[in-house]
Amino acid sequence: MNYRPLGYVMEILESVGLPVSYSYDDLVFVENNSVLVRFNDEDAKQLFFYFNKDLDTNVATSIEPLLLEAAYEKGYTFINSGRYDIREKDKDNEELEVVFLN
8 A cells, every 4th residue: 555645635625625524545535525636656746636527617617726736835736637426336235436537
């Protein structure tokens, strides 16, 4: 397992008003489900972020430069990697899956 700088990522996200609600493996979920961050195991200073498929394009456009600047100030690079959706995988087990759309 690679080192994942969760504390720094939380600071970056919270500095632009996106508090972290949950992290699992290489994913960091934002409280309102608008943004998902995925760690890059090849470069700890580079992170991928995805906007929720239902997030208004204008809102995404306004959030992106804030994320990029906040990451830069901490020595990180965020890469806009498209959109994502969370879908029910198994109704019986209430299991969800993250689907990357782009």
